[in-house]
Amino acid sequence: MTDRLPHTLRADARDNRDRILDAARALFATRGLDVPMREVARQAGVGPATLYRRFPTKRDLATEAFADQMRACQDIAEDGLADPDPWHGFRRVIERICALHAHDRGFTEAFMSAYPDAMDFAADRERTLRAVAALARRAKDAGRLRPDFALDDLILVLMANRGIQASSTAARAAASRRFAALVIQAFQASPDHAPLPPVARPA
Structure with missing residues (x-):
């Protein structure tokens, strides 16, 4: 019995940690x-x-809860940067980042420097933004992205995307897709006025 006790305690501790993170993700998202x-x-x-x-501060909890989303953000930016067509890559970054953030209000707040002293989180955020900045330079050099685009514009996009109110997650995601399409047309050097996604009634 005593030989098995430490293993049981470790399993209980892991279970508590997982439940805390699951609860935090659900509450922060909504x-x-x-x-x-x-x-x-x-x-x-x-x-x-x-x-x-387990988590002495909310910063510690949020940093751990959003680790997967932060890795997803990095992957999105790096995938865009790897695209041989920089404008296509830039468009996909806007679409995918808006979709990711539309599902999680808390992550958007954290990403936008809610916890600047959380060093790992801040470093990951800066790495993502540097990749987007490099992609934006390539898209400008190709003549596809308007020359006055600034990285701060991406933060404005995320702020506006976070403000979408909807009666369900699906409605919020649909509204975010249309919003992303409008943003992409606004950022394009010579808008081609491609058809927008269907109108979504947020609330």
Whole structure:
């Protein structure tokens, strides 16, 4: 019995950690980062002491909860940069990043420097933004991206995308797709007025 106890405790600790992260992701996605830590604990079915032992601050919790999304953001930017057609790559970055952020309000807040002192998160964010900046330079050199585009414009896009209100996740995603298409046309050096996705009624 005593030989098996440490293994059981480790399994329980892992289970608690997983439940805390699952609860945090669900709450942050729908309500943003203002959710109280005690509510995360209640949703996870653990006591506040257990939550704070694993994640002493909300910054620690958010950084871990959004690790997968941050890696996805990096992959999106790097995939765009690897595209031999820089304008196609840039368009896909806008579409995919808007789609990713449309599903998670909390991640958008965290990505936009909510926790600048979370060094790993900040470094990952800067790496993503550097890749987008390099892709934007290539698209400008190709004459496809308007020359006055600035990286801050991407942050404005994410801020506006975060503001989409919808009655369901599907409606929010549909509205985000149309918004991304409008943004891409606005960024294009010579807009071709390609057909937009269907109109989505956000609420």
